[in-house]
Amino acid sequence: MLGENLQIGLAGLGTVGSGVYEALLRNRDILEARAQISYEVRRVAVRDKKRRRSVELAPGVLTEDWRELVEDDQIDIIIELIGGITEAYDLVRAALEKGKPVVTGNKALLAEHGNTLFRLSQEKGVPLYFEASCGGGIPIVRSLQNSLICNNVSAIVGIINGTSNYILTAMATEALPYHEALRQAQQLGYAESDPTLDINGWDAAYKGLILAMLAYGTPLRPETISVTGIEQVEPVDFTFARQLGYTIKLLVVIRHHQERKALELRVQPSFVPQQHLLSKVEGVFNAIAVRGDLVGETIFYGRGAGKNPTSSAVVSDVVLAMRECRLQGYHTGFQPYTQEVQVLPVEETVTPCYVRFRVKDCHGVIASIAAAFSRHDVGISATSSADGEHEGGKTEWNHLVFMLHACPWGQLQKALDEIRQLDTVVADPVVLRIETFQGT
Numbered sequence: 001m002l003g004e005n006l007q008i009g010l011a012g013l014g015t016v017g018s019g020v021y022e023a024l025l026r027n028r029d030i031l032e033a034r035a036q037i038s039y040e041v042r043r044v045a046v047r048d049k050k051r052r053r054s055v056e057l058a059p060g061v062l063t064e065d066w067r068e069l070v071e072d073d074q075i076d077i078i079i080e081l082i083g084g085i086t087e088a089y090d091l092v093r094a095a096l097e098k099g100k101p102v103v104t105g106n107k108a109l110l111a112e113h114g115n116t117l118f119r120l121s122q123e124k125g126v127p128l129y130f131e132a133s134c135g136g137g138i139p140i141v142r143s144l145q146n147s148l149i150c151n152n153v154s155a156i157v158g159i160i161n162g163t164s165n166y167i168l169t170a171m172a173t174e175a176l177p178y179h180e181a182l183r184q185a186q187q188l189g190y191a192e193s194d195p196t197l198d199i200n201g202w203d204a205a206y207k208g209l210i211l212a213m214l215a216y217g218t219p220l221r222p223e224t225i226s227v228t229g230i231e232q233v234e235p236v237d238f239t240f241a242r243q244l245g246y247t248i249k250l251l252v253v254i255r256h257h258q259e260r261k262a263l264e265l266r267v268q269p270s271f272v273p274q275q276h277l278l279s280k281v282e283g284v285f286n287a288i289a290v291r292g293d294l295v296g297e298t299i300f301y302g303r304g305a306g307k308n309p310t311s312s313a314v315v316s317d318v319v320l321a322m323r324e325c326r327l328q329g330y331h332t333g334f335q336p337y338t339q340e341v342q343v344l345p346v347e348e349t350v351t352p353c354y355v356r357f358r359v360k361d362c363h364g365v366i367a368s369i370a371a372a373f374s375r376h377d378v379g380i381s382a383t384s385s386a387d388g389e390h391e392g393g394k395t396e397w398n399h400l401v402f403m404l405h406a407c408p409w410g411q412l413q414k415a416l417d418e419i420r421q422l423d424t425v426v427a428d429p430v431v432l433r434i435e436t437f438q439g440t
């Protein structure tokens, strides 16, 4: 049971950590009124005490050792915002062992170790809150846990990485070079300090795993999700997409194939029809479409990254922790219940696709590629082409685009393996899924 003047230990004072600290001070009146409890931030753990910071702390509050927070009997609740996996795991584990509720926004930690941590949380009867782990300020975790709990969820399709969406939007609308867009996203505090996971799709994949575990109540391992990042997308792909009535988004797709008791689980840059709401999600905004058998289609939209939106999710968890710990009843996280599902091999997932080849400018090139598609039973719905351009002028190769009818991913890969062998094809093709949103 929490004390009347709740003592908080905050581990991590980076972009989100300082946002959380400021929000706890700025909104103290409403938070204390809504939780019916008063609070103090008693200790803050940081890597380097001497570093200059935007927030001012009373002497004695800072420590370089998070263990001091866990060992401090006065501290009731721990907020973990140090990031990374290994140390964060030790911290959360130690806090739960000590009986201290934990609030975290660490998606990689939960995707890798969520099942172990929630098992511990249940054994100890100590809650672990994680609204900030998915979609920044969008209340998607709590919605799946509570508001949509009575639904069979047939699909979740979302844009859940703000940095990559910021980059793709800047490439599409301002023709900004990739590196400039990334630099802006970093300056604005959207990208992780090492943006690799934002770009290569893994940040979205971790969040997707969390959503899938919540929606289907089943443990899932990161190795089971098929992940492609945005590195392969080039400005010319946006030109083709626009001409064909689409835009390009990095989508997480979680689809339940009920008849096979299997989950389709993937992250890929994808063509999204211009008339679909997800195509209008720009910049750092995220949106998650959830389809349930009772509720039908829902779309959650908001800022998916950044100091204040993420702090909103973290601090709301703190308030919930204050309330729920007083009532002694809380959600059991990822603990499995009865639903049994497996992950569908990516080769068996079926969508239409956009494929762009760089080809030599010579006779018969379209026919030889079309013949290979035909041998593998991959249907073509349209083709398009454009001259290859570079700074020095026209190149000796062209862009050749094929829009393909829906076919299994594995079948397409076999056709592409054959096409890669053609002398006329000069680079690895760019392959983007086309999401039709049927059944979503």
Ligand code: HSE
Residues within 6 Å of the ligand: 133, 136, 160, 161, 162, 163, 164, 190, 191, 192, 198, 203, 304, 305, 306
């Ligand atoms: N780097 C993440 C994003 C922020 O760009 O969405 C929070 O997960």
